[in-house]
Amino acid sequence: MATVEIRDVRKSYGPVDAIKGIDIAIRDGEFLVLLGPSGCGKSTLLRMVAGLEGITGGEIAIGGRVVNTLEPKDRDIAMVFQNYALYPHMTVFDNMAYGLKIRGIPKAEIRARVDKAAEILELGRFLDRRPSQLSGGQRQRVAMGRAIVREPAAFLFDEPLSNLDAKLRTQMRVEIKRLQDRLRITSLYVTHDQVEAMTLADRILVMNHGVAEQIGTPLEVYQRPASLFVAGFIGSPPMNVLDGRIDDRGEAVLVPGGQRLPLPQPRPTDAGRPVKLGIRPEHMAVAAEGFSIEIELVEALGADTVVYGRLPDGETLLVRMAGIPTVRERDRMTVAPQADALHLFDAVSGRRME
Amino acid sequence: MTFDSRLLPYLLLAPQVAVTLVFFIWPAAQAVWQSVHLQDAFGIRSEFVWFENFEHVLTDPNYLDTLKVTVVFSVAVTVLSMGTALLLAVLADSKIKGARAYKTLLIWPYALAPAVAAVLWMFIFNPDIGSFGRALRALGYDWDYRLNGGQALWMVIMAASWKQVAYNFIFFLAGLQAIPRSVMEAASIDGAGPVRRFLTITFPLLSPTTFFLLVVDMVYAFFETFGTIHALTQGGPGKATETLIFRVYHDGVVNNDLGGSSAQSVILMVIVIALTAVQFRFIERKVHYA
Numbered sequence: 303m304a305t306v307e308i309r310d311v312r313k314s315y316g317p318v319d320a321i322k323g324i325d326i327a328i329r330d331g332e333f334l335v336l337l338g339p340s341g342c343g344k345s346t347l348l349r350m351v352a353g354l355e356g357i358t359g360g361e362i363a364i365g366g367r368v369v370n371t372l373e374p375k376d377r378d379i380a381m382v383f384q385n386y387a388l389y390p391h392m393t394v395f396d397n398m399a400y401g402l403k404i405r406g407i408p409k410a411e412i413r414a415r416v417d418k419a420a421e422i423l424e425l426g427r428f429l430d431r432r433p434s435q436l437s438g439g440q441r442q443r444v445a446m447g448r449a450i451v452r453e454p455a456a457f458l459f460d461e462p463l464s465n466l467d468a469k470l471r472t473q474m475r476v477e478i479k480r481l482q483d484r485l486r487i488t489s490l491y492v493t494h495d496q497v498e499a500m501t502l503a504d505r506i507l508v509m510n511h512g513v514a515e516q517i518g519t520p521l522e523v524y525q526r527p528a529s530l531f532v533a534g535f536i537g538s539p540p541m542n543v544l545d546g547r548i549d550d551r552g553e554a555v556l557v558p559g560g561q562r563l564p565l566p567q568p569r570p571t572d573a574g575r576p577v578k579l580g581i582r583p584e585h586m587a588v589a590a591e592g593f594s595i596e597i598e599l600v601e602a603l604g605a606d607t608v609v610y611g612r613l614p615d616g617e618t619l620l621v622r623m624a625g626i627p628t629v630r631e632r633d634r635m636t637v638a639p640q641a642d643a644l645h646l647f648d649a650v651s652g653r654r655m656e
Numbered sequence: 657m658t659f660d661s662r663l664l665p666y667l668l669l670a671p672q673v674a675v676t677l678v679f680f681i682w683p684a685a686q687a688v689w690q691s692v693h694l695q696d697a698f699g700i701r702s703e704f705v706w707f708e709n710f711e712h713v714l715t716d717p718n719y720l721d722t723l724k725v726t727v728v729f730s731v732a733v734t735v736l737s738m739g740t741a742l743l744l745a746v747l748a749d750s751k752i753k754g755a756r757a758y759k760t761l762l763i764w765p766y767a768l769a770p771a772v773a774a775v776l777w778m779f780i781f782n783p784d785i786g787s788f789g790r791a792l793r794a795l796g797y798d799w800d801y802r803l804n805g806g807q808a809l810w811m812v813i814m815a816a817s818w819k820q821v822a823y824n825f826i827f828f829l830a831g832l833q834a835i836p837r838s839v840m841e842a843a844s845i846d847g848a849g850p851v852r853r854f855l856t857i858t859f860p861l862l863s864p865t866t867f868f869l870l871v872v873d874m875v876y877a878f879f880e881t882f883g884t885i886h887a888l889t890q891g892g893p894g895k896a897t898e899t900l901i902f903r904v905y906h907d908g909v910v911n912n913d914l915g916g917s918s919a920q921s922v923i924l925m926v927i928v929i930a931l932t933a934v935q936f937r938f939i940e941r942k943v944h945y946a
Contacts, residue, residue, distance in 0.1 A: 375849070384838075387842040389839060400848075401847050404847040404852065
């Protein structure tokens with residue numbers, strides 16, 4: 303059990319800056335998810351914590367001890383890889399016991415620890431099998447077991463579920479959550495899947511182009527996205543973003559097409575300022591007055607329905623409605639956002655306007 | 657894609673079958689036939705003599721000496737070429753500058769004909785004209801592989817191993833590269849240092865490659881080193897570097913004893929088949945195929 307502190311960590315490959323200064327302190331027992339699109343540097347950051355990649359600048363401390371120059375084996379961490387990285391020539395038992403044997407732990411204790419992990423992960427029947435004789439989900443469990451038996455200061459997960467099919471992924475996600483509630487070990491979890499991030503995380507660090515766009519609890523990230531990037535990345539279907547301008551008295555946002563959306567609180571200092579207006583599809587509802595859209599596509603998902611509408615100026619507007627569809631393609635409808643569900647972003651920097 | 661013709665599979669196999677028949681089955685059958693016959697010096701008449709040729713060969717103390725030389729030579733060549741190749745492959749697989757150039761250079765010796773390679777070694781180690789040979793003599797070491805049997809054996813072992821290193825290297829390198837990097841990373845996170853990683857992860861995962869090369873290298877040492885030995889020492893001095901295959905050639909082609917030479921060929925064939933069978937039976941059990 304330990305904290306993990308990442309202080310202004312940077313990584314460059316020659317002239318290319320892959321990570322441009324990340325700062326975060328992960329609390330003891332906290333589950334932090336690194337979320338971002340491929341190539342954003344999230345895996346690189348995780349591998350730097352593991353000691354598999356060198357650190358160009360900054361400091362990483364695990365349990366208060368700076369580990370920048372330590373070998374992976376001396377960092378007291380365990381890692382679960384995307385492709386499991388099991389030892390193919392060893393049985394499940396030996397896979398889990400490998401790290402313990404190296405650390406000179408007595409045989410009886412190794413047996414006890416592996417048995418306990420196998421019980422938690424329901425692997426008891428498979429201890430004598432080789433990885434090649436297991437299914438993808440079982441291999442994933444062995445990889446987790448190998449991490450658990452070590453009782454490390456921190457767990458590192460590198461997209462552990464992305465090689466599994468959708469059903470197994472949901473199942474394993476729940477299992478990881480249960481495991482985390484039970485073990486409470488500081489964890490860093492890399493994923494590009496927002497559902498995994500929202501369900502597992504105590505806090506999410508949203509990364510883009512080597513920068514932390516936002517650090518916050520899942521609900522903070524959803525309710526108050528710090529930038530247009532976060533707004534677009536979290537939430538499905540993604541947030542609608544419209545060009546707009548705050549009116550001269552700072553009381554409403556004007557959008558093309560003549561719509562005037564009153565602000566919950568007046569912003570006299572921002573009067574006349576161009577903005578990007580974000581509205582989540584689930585915060586739109588049919589109204590007497592508002593955006594007039596022509597329906598292009600209706601996706602019936604069962605529990606709810608996503609309507610793809612076109613505004614008079616050609617922009618697409620997504621609306622999510624509960625239940626089965628009540629409208630048809632090529633119909634016209636009028637929708638309006640809930641008054642308190644407007645997100646304003648600076649038109650130039652894309653940062654949230656508080 | 658499927659073909660309806662029943663003939664096509666046979667047609668596609670025919671070239672390979674023809675080559676095997678003409679260059680392997682037929683000569684092998686000839687050898688067996690000749691090994692139980694005694695031919696006159698002109699090759700006109702031959703007489704069926706049962707196993708007399710084998711009796712002659714196996715009771716000849718010289719033949720047993722040759723067998724000893726062959727065992728020393730084959731084991732040395734196999735161990736030396738595989739060990740060196742594995743070491744070089746491990747080095748080439750790590751992240752070093754110029755790894756590509758290094759790999760290419762290591763593969764080149766395989767493209768040399770055995771006789772050419774042997775001549776290169778001669779130019780280096782010849783006591784009169786070889787650079788290294790002369791240096792050794794200048795330092796006061798009595799180096800002359802043309803007179804000293806031990807030195808001659810050492811030299812053919814080196815030359816034969818050197819050529820096979822390139823072949824082994826390619827396979828070991830491919831084997832190493834087939835080991836997922838993440839498995840090695842997992843091992844280093846689990847606490848294994850470089851030496852332990854090699855012994856507990858790399859080497860076991862390489863075992864199919866190692867086993868394959870063990871069979872190939874034994875066969876190489878037995879059969880394909882003829883050119884190297886012929887060009888370097890002609891089996892001499894005395895019979896210090898005469899291996900079984902060289903003796904087959906010498907007795908058959910130089911001394912015209914076709915029956916005796918054929919009997920030796922048959923014995924050699926039996927030895928190699930037996931060795932391969934033993935290797936498959938006892939070593940393959942311990943080999944892990946991932």
